[in-house]
Amino acid sequence: MASHKHNEPESDMALRVKAIEQLLSEKGLVDPTGIDRLIELYETRVGPHNGARVVAKAWTDPDYRARLLENGTDAIAELDVSGIQGENMVVVENTQNVHNVVVCTLCSCYPWPVLGLPPRWYKSPPYRSRVVREPRTVLEEFGVEVPSDVEVRVWDSSAEIRYMVLPSQPEGSKGKSEEELAEMVTRDGMIGVATV
Amino acid sequence: MDGIHDMGGMHGFGKIEREENEPLFHADWEARAFGLSLQAADGIGFVDDHLRANIERIPAAKYLRSSYYELWMQSLESIAIEKGVLTQQEIEARIATLSEGGRAEGGSDLSLDEMDEAIAGGASTKRPDVVVAAGFKSGDKVRVKNDHPRHHTRATRYCRGRLGEVIADHGVFVFPDSNSEWQGENPEHCYTVMFAAEELWGEAGTQGDSVTVDLWESYLEHG
Structure with missing residues (x-):
């Protein structure tokens, strides 16, 4: 795993986590090297680059786009992307009539296989409390102005469905390759707090 | 449980703070x-x-x-x-x-x-093999029951008592209210319900905007 702040004395939390890990490991309930691998997996293979591939393919392949909107989980799995917190995926498309944005007001549910682990702001009380109530103000703070004739639709991930936004393809990007398009797709665009 | 975690719609938490080049883990x-x-x-x-x-x-x-x-x-x-x-x-x-x-x-x-x-393969809580009748279908008008259980629940406080429309039936999922209490999975249908912003927030809601919440069968009644 990547190294963090190694020179500081161990915090109370660091000691607590280590103690619980050791005790559970001694009882055969967790495997420390398994924990190493899990961390490494999320630091290397799982992240918004996966979602970006999905979006780029949907932009270039109308049949794939249709499959993605029909059954997100299966279409995403076509690209070998699946796993924890992505077992039941719904992809919602931004159009000329609707701008979608995703939140989990109750905890911080987030589609890990396509977007990785959530940023702090997504998990924070200000975002969770405000985006359902004043989404247009929140979106403006993120730099997104949604015209008044476009519906803002907020998806509160309150159950076990995980949502990803399919952003509108930017003007002038037709004809680019899937790889080039994937480079243009951002994590925030797939949460719905940015346009691409 | 009407706890602090259920913060959708609350005031007073301040600005959304974003971190430049945020690391995956902070320690x-x-x-x-x-x-x-x-x-x-x-x-x-x-x-x-x-x-x-x-x-x-x-x-x-x-x-x-x-x-x-x-x-x-x-x-x-x-x-x-x-x-x-x-x-x-x-x-x-x-x-x-x-x-x-x-x-x-x-x-x-x-x-x-x-x-x-x-x-x-993940760890889905969907139970496709469990056959349970669906009490609602897409297009149905539903009201979220005004229940305030002491235990874990996923019906957000801001949608309780509000009228919405079912826009999807996702099939049968483990019911968190009983499962979290070690009282069994008791799977039932889970729906996406769409609420008009004005239904939730009155005049503070923008006409035409909406919020969707995913809700289990037991949380709903016909509207």
Whole structure:
């Protein structure tokens, strides 16, 4: 795993986590090297680059786009992307009539296989409390102005469905390759707090 | 449970603070806490319903002071104690040993590909083999029951008593209210219900805007 702040004395939390890990490991309930691998997996293979591939393919392949909107989980799995917190995926498309944005007001549910682990702001009380109530103000703070004739639709991930936004393809990007398009797709665009 | 975690629509939390070039984990212990929680769920035998329910039992002031992974660890610790896997005394004793520089190592080896394979299937709480009648269908007008249970629930406070429209039936899923209490999975249909912003927020809602909430059968009645 990547190294963090190694020179500081161990915090109370660091000691607590280590103690619980050791005790559970001694009882055969967790495997420390398994924990190493899990961390490494999320630091290397799982992240918004996966979602970006999905979006780029949907932009270039109308049949794939249709499959993605029909059954997100299966279409995403076509690209070998699946796993924890992505077992039941719904992809919602931004159009000329609707701008979608995703939140989990109750905890911080987030589609890990396509977007990785959530940023702090997504998990924070200000975002969770405000985006359902004043989404247009929140979106403006993120730099997104949604015209008044476009519906803002907020998806509160309150159950076990995980949502990803399919952003509108930017003007002038037709004809680019899937790889080039994937480079243009951002994590925030797939949460719905940015346009691409 | 009408707890601080159910914060959709609340005022007073201030501005959304974004971090430039945010790292995946803000400290080594956060990374360990993440991996440990996933592994312990399998080892001890609990699911997200239990993790969430135990987070929600953390007193409100402490909840707000705690970071995301601190909440996870407090919850994991309380589940491990509740299930009789650990005691508070042995945790505190081990912390004392560790703070004096003690260390234990162990475990088997597992490659990154093996782990990738192991998590690829996920751990869905959808129960496609369980046959339960659907009381609602897309297009139905529904009202969220005005229930305020003391236990874990996923009907957000801001939608209770409000009128919405079913826009999707996702099939049958484990019911968190009973599962979180170790009272069985009792799977039932889970729906996406769309609410007009004005229905939820009155004049503060923008006409034409909407919020969707995913709600289990038991939370709903015909509107």
